[in-house]
Ligand code: HDD
Ligand code: HEM
């Protein structure tokens with residue numbers, strides 16, 4: 001395999017591993033802040049117990065987010081030197097602002113948030129919790145500004161093959177930025193909502209019906225039910241924005257080969273890029289046109305418009321974009337169904353989590369990581385949908401790659417992959433252990449030691 | 459706009475200064491917490507908990523200085539960034555894997571089932587070792603002008619060992635400050651055993667750089683510059699002697715001077731760093747690319763500089779706050 005392909009796989013693997021943890025920490029920081037506020041207001045122990053349980057999950061996720069993030073910041077130099085040489089004048093300041101306004105803030109106050117509770121006044125601890133949540137959100141903001149700029153670049157001019165900034169406001173508020181930031185923050189909220197609900201459902205099913213499990217379960221389900229309609233709305237608007245700026249991507253998402261009116265919404269199909277047609281199509285007539293243009297006879301762009309005279313394809317590979325999009329939307333639908341059903345049962349039976357039927361609780365457990373699936377699927381749609389461009393219309397991915405020998409990239413790729421697989425298994429294993437061991441400790445009559453081994457938290 | 463003269467001259471210089479400052483802060487701060495990891499096999503299980511507790515609230519912020527340093531290299535000197543990181547491809551990867559292995563161990567060793575703790579302790583140690591060795595290796599190659607020949611590789615291997623010992627030395631001095639009782643006595647022993655790494659490390663880098671490049675040789679050994687430069691090695695030698703004497707008299711009555719070895723070591727690292735910075739200026743890729751040739755466009759540097767001037771004092775402020783909150787001897791770390 002060549003260096004380009006290997007570097008792409010390596011970058012994709014690294015960022016996919018990285019994003020798993022930020023999606024959790026961004027929103028979980030706010031949830032912890034909420035728990036802390038509820039405790040401050042009511043003085044009820046269950047809120048503090050919930051805080052103590054979830055702050056462990058937070059600390060663990062944060063640790064993994066930090067180490068994989070440090071790897072990310074080196075990737076630009078080791079594998080994509082062309083990226084910084086061409087668009088460094090724009091990407092540089094954005095990354096610098098992320099480090100300065102976000103990373104230090106979260107890293108320093110994390111220490112106080114985790115270990116300072118007995119050393120600082122209560123208000124300072126609450127403030128630290130707030131600043132950590134704020135820091136992770138700022139960091140998401142800046143990196144998404146950069147990512148959006150790569151999709152819909154604005155506010156710059158090319159001089160001697162190098163991008164120079166002309167208008168920073170246009171760079172930051174580039175056409176797709178608001179949509180992407182909103183959609184990603186909601187994705188993070190949903191990931192955490194279902195993680196809260198899923199792990200708490202597991203604890204509940206194992207007979208641990210303590211106050212903290214109860215509030216976590218209700219918070220998770222409520223948050224999920226609240227955010228998912230917003231997410232569907234945001235996704236729809238995001239899609240319209242993409243139609244305007246990256247029509248080739250939308251054509252791939254819809255699996256639409258020829259520009260046409262009255263295009264059906266494909267629920268399933270097998271896109272075949274050599275024959276340039278779909279097999280095994282199942283679709284709802286006119287719906288894609290309606291969603292994208294709000295008219296049944298609206299025109300939807302087709303992939304064949306993006307093939308040059310000489311046959312070079314200037315559209316992304318169709319299958320991954322097509323499937324990725326369906327996986328994301330499908331997961332979103334499952335989230336809608338489950339969270340609304342659960343909230344419905346709790347509202348009508350008026351017994352809180354007691355009113356949830358067992359099959360529903362069982363279904364929530366595997367949904368604990370559904371946010372990860374949807375988030376990754378969404379990012380794959382977005383990023384692969386931008387190919388062959390790295391920065392739309394400015395430079396292709398191929399132009400940025402380093403001249404590092406292929407075998408060297410292959411070696412590091414194998415090392416990273418094995419470390420990531422091991423860490424992912426360990427992470428999920430520890431979450432499961434924390435969820436189950438708390439209850440075992442309670443059985444042994446030590447409710448204050450939720451499942452820790454004799455060492456205190458570090 | 460031109461109050462300070464040509465921005466194409468002073469902006470790169472300002473950023474080289476900022477980058478140097480973050481590398482120095484990184485080497486001192488992450489140096490001590492990597493060093494603690496390297497010392498892990500010499501400690502008992504109870505001592506390990508104490509050692510980790512002494513760095514728990516800080517390590518993440520310490521590593522952020524590396525992100526800042528590499529970030530400045532990336533944003534201010536993009537071409538140099540590409541050349542350096544592609545040349546150092548493998549040691550960088552080794553360092554990153556090391557940082558991953560040790561970084562995750564902080565959380566896992568406290569949260570995984572008790573029987574897995576050994577495994578995470580091992581991961582903490584091996585990760586710290588890998589990261590320190592890789593950094594020392596990169597330092598050596600950098601001093602050798604990023605050339606890859608058998609000789610430079612041997613030299614880099616030697617600096618890898620010295621830097622690792624130097625890190626464990628500063629780690630030991632941190633433990634002298636943070637520990638009490640038996641562990642403190644042990645830390646003093648570790649420091650006494652590790653001081654040679656600092657001496658040889660400083661010596662190797664200082665002696666090698668002038669002989670690799672005649673430019674650096676001339677910078678140091680011409681008059682009148684020599685008069686200004688002589689204090690640098692002399693003060694360093696004095697500090698090493700002071701450290702050596704100090705370590706033999708510790709621990710003292712009511713723990714007096716327990717912070718002194720750590721402070722003196724930082725002074726020593728700083729002097730060494732100034733010497734290196736003097737040697738390599740104005741090059742960012744030794745003998746190939748100067749900071750002026752590889753700098754980004756002034757408009758972009760300007761916008762970062764403004765942000766930096768606003769944010770850096772705040773960062774330093776709350777970093778100090780956290781060291782104040784967690785001052786004193788390391789106690790058990792608890793979430794509540
Ligand atoms: C939408 C969110 C998001 C995305 C797309 C990325 N990150 Fe990230 N990153 C975060 C959200 C985040 C975060 C929430 O702020 C983290 C996770 C845990 C943490 O400590 O901060 C973080 C940590 C983190 C760190 C460690 C910071 C520290 O020491 O505290 C670095 C160096 C990076 N990231 C770098 C990157 C790079 C170079 C990326 C892209 C190429 C990237 N991240 C994508
Ligand atoms: C956080 C979630 C993200 C995920 C899961 C993700 C995933 C991916 C994937 C799968 C590719 C490969 C596409 C292909 O080559 O076919 C890619 C490409 C790329 N993305 Fe992202 N990305 C994310 C965010 C970002 C961000 C925030 C940036 C930059 C600021 C970025 C920069 C790049 C670059 C430079 C490439 C080109 C290298 C390559 O093709 O692999 N990505 N990304």
Ligand code: HEM
Pocket residue numbers: 151179180181183184186187188190191231232234235236238239242249328329330331332333335371374375376377378379380381382385
């Ligand atoms: C169910 C309805 C949903 C719709 C209609 C929708 C729509 C979209 C669209 C059109 C994109 C591509 C943006 C582009 O062109 O660049 C996208 C990306 C993405 N989606 Fe969704 N989405 C939905 C649900 C979800 C859910 C439930 C999640 C996660 C919990 C999610 C997470 C993401 C992420 C992380 C991205 C990539 C980042 C971005 O471009 O903002 N989506 N979504």
